[in-house]
Amino acid sequence: MAKALEGVRILDMTHVQSGPTCTQLLAWFGADVIKVERPGVGDATRGQLRDIPDVDSLYFTMLNHNKRSITLNTKDAKGKEIFARLIEECDVMVENFAPGALDRMGFTWERIQEINPRMVYASVKGFGPGPFEECKVYENVAQCTGGSASTTGFDDGPPMVTGSQIGDSGTGLNLALGIVTALFQREKSGRGQRVSCAMQDGVLNLCRVKMRDQQRLDHGPLKEYPQYPNGEFGEATPRAGNASGGGQPGWVVKCAPGGPNDYAYVIIQPPGWAPLMRAIGREDLIEDPEWATPEARLPKLDQCFAMIEKWTQTKTKFEVMEILNPVNVPCGPILSMKELAVEPSLRDTGTVVEVDHPTRGKYLTVGNPIKLSDSPTEVVRSPLLGEHTDEVLKSVVGWSDEQVAAARKSGAI
Numbered sequence: 001m002a003k004a005l006e007g008v009r010i011l012d013m014t015h016v017q018s019g020p021t022c023t024q025l026l027a028w029f030g031a032d033v034i035k036v037e038r039p040g041v042g043d044a045t046r047g048q049l050r051d052i053p054d055v056d057s058l059y060f061t062m063l064n065h066n067k068r069s070i071t072l073n074t075k076d077a078k079g080k081e082i083f084a085r086l087i088e089e090c091d092v093m094v095e096n097f098a099p100g101a102l103d104r105m106g107f108t109w110e111r112i113q114e115i116n117p118r119m120v121y122a123s124v125k126g127f128g129p130g131p132f133e134e135c136k137v138y139e140n141v142a143q144c145t146g147g148s149a150s151t152t153g154f155d156d157g158p159p160m161v162t163g164s165q166i167g168d169s170g171t172g173l174n175l176a177l178g179i180v181t182a183l184f185q186r187e188k189s190g191r192g193q194r195v196s197c198a199m200q201d202g203v204l205n206l207c208r209v210k211m212r213d214q215q216r217l218d219h220g221p222l223k224e225y226p227q228y229p230n231g232e233f234g235e236a237t238p239r240a241g242n243a244s245g246g247g248q249p250g251w252v253v254k255c256a257p258g259g260p261n262d263y264a265y266v267i268i269q270p271p272g273w274a275p276l277m278r279a280i281g282r283e284d285l286i287e288d289p290e291w292a293t294p295e296a297r298l299p300k301l302d303q304c305f306a307m308i309e310k311w312t313q314t315k316t317k318f319e320v321m322e323i324l325n326p327v328n329v330p331c332g333p334i335l336s337m338k339e340l341a342v343e344p345s346l347r348d349t350g351t352v353v354e355v356d357h358p359t360r361g362k363y364l365t366v367g368n369p370i371k372l373s374d375s376p377t378e379v380v381r382s383p384l385l386g387e388h389t390d391e392v393l394k395s396v397v398g399w400s401d402e403q404v405a406a407a408r409k410s411g412a413i
């Protein structure tokens with residue numbers, strides 16, 4: 001079946017996580033993604049967090065599916081000649097180098113437009129223009145500078161980073177949307193454009209509701225936060241622990257048998273109060289004015305969740321789900337990576353996929369989270385370093401065997 005982005009060719013200068021997640025998504029939608037890597041070295045993640053000696057790491061393989069890899073020294077004269085030809089032949093160039101790296105190679109946005117005015121040139125940087133724009137940035141720096149860390153964790157503890165890679169993978173998603181939008185506009189304008197995504201902006205965008213709460217603080221306490229009404233609010237949006245953040249109170253409660261991930265998330269909505277009390281054996285509280293309304297419960301939500309927890313600790317998280325979900329109490333088990341890896345429904349939808357790799361063997365990866373009915377995703381293993389150099393130089397750049405051999409001898413590829 002044809003793929004949505006078939007015919008779009010991407011010059012992929014990305015490394016580590018943020019850029020590669022973007023180009024992997026575009027490859028899953030059918031784009032021909034040509035990943036350019038430094039000869040002999042490649043993307044640094046090939047060698048990082050290795051679990052098997054001399055085999056591309058899972059860090060690399062899980063971010064670079066469906067791509068072709070070529071090695072090219074873009075600082076070498078011959079390498080620059082090849083690079084300029086690739087810019088001519090590609091629709092999109094994506095990069096997430098430290099600020100200024102491509103300019104230093106001699107490929108400024110002005111130069112790229114001269115070579116190919118239809119080129120969409122997309123970049124991830126840590127920050128947009130401002131005091132930090134020259135900084136190199138990794139995931140946790142973005143989480144800390146984008147408002148996530150100051151609003152994550154418990155009130156009496158330090159700021160916390162989350163396990164979700166909202167700075168890297170989150171910004172990669174933004175970049176992919178920027179690229180397809182720019183390609184769509186190119187259909188009408190005939191011109192490419194620059195797409196810039198800053199990781200700080202991406203994290204802040206995902207923390208939008210916390211900026212909302214910052215402004216609400218000027219008009220009184222945040223009643224859905226655990227600090228209300230018995231604790232104190234300071235000047236900034238506080239950390240809310242496991243509070244749901246919406247209009248309905250929620251919390252994480254312990255379940256049997258008491259392992260590190262034996263917990264469930266339970267939300268108390270007004271229509272769920274009676275069935276929830278019935279389930280935990282506290283019918284007496286259904287009509288009790290001390291407990292029956294959200295207003296009455298609000299000052300003692302901790303006691304309320306403690307009562308619920310007394311019951312959940314006698315059930316597994318899956319039993320809690322089975323009992324509460326049918327009676328309209330929103331809840332969810334805390335699922336570990338071990339459980340997610342073997343969940344059959346995620347295998348069925350292609351969200352978790354088993355891939356075979358020539359030097360690694362079989363491994364699991366997270367597939368395309370975006371499902372298109374006319375453009376299904378087939379996950380293809382990541383390329384070995386430089387696996388497609390000859391093929392791309394001949395079929396895309398149009399070079400002969402002799403020219404390729406000479407470039408190899410000179411160290412350009």
Ligand SMILES: CC(C)(COP(=O)(O)OP(=O)(O)OC[C@H]1O[C@@H](n2cnc3c(N)ncnc32)[C@H](O)[C@@H]1OP(=O)(O)O)[C@@H](O)C(=O)NCCC(=O)NCCS
Nearest residue numbers: 016017018037038073074075096097098101125126136137
């Ligand atoms: C991620 C990051 C911190 C890594 O920093 P780093 O390991 O020092 O890597 P850099 O991006 O500085 O690139 C290193 C050098 O390799 C060079 N290089 C990369 N590919 C090359 C190639 N194919 N041929 C020749 N040189 C190459 C770069 O030009 C750069 O050289 P320069 O410093 O002389 O300009 C940095 O790239 C960054 O801040 N990126 C933007 C934000 C981002 O995406 N962060 C999240 C990563 S998940």
